[in-house]
Amino acid sequence: MGGNRIFGNDLQKDDLLPVFNRALQHGFTLWDTAPIYGLGASESILGEFIMHESDIVVSTKFTPIGIN
Numbered sequence: 001m002g003g004n005r006i007f008g009n010d011l012q013k014d015d016l017l018p019v020f021n022r023a024l025q026h027g028f029t030l031w032d033t034a035p036i037y038g039l040g041a042s043e044s045i046l047g048e049f050i051m052h053e054s055d056i057v058v059s060t061k062f063t064p065i066g067i068n
Helices: 013-025 037-050
Strands: 030-032 057-059
Touching: 013 037
Parallel strands: 030 057
Antiparallel strands: none
16 A cells, blocks of 8 residues: 555565565465455465465454454
């Protein structure tokens, strides 16, 4: 929702896969995401990347807007 002020907003899946793979090589296992990151694109892309991986932890969150 922050437009181009958010890191990576202009990156596509093909741009992000090398970053993901390099992070795995360095032992990254925790990935933080939220529907607001890319309006859900971050979770969709990460889901594709981790489909065949093990020992990955995904931390996601939501904002309970409109919940009374």
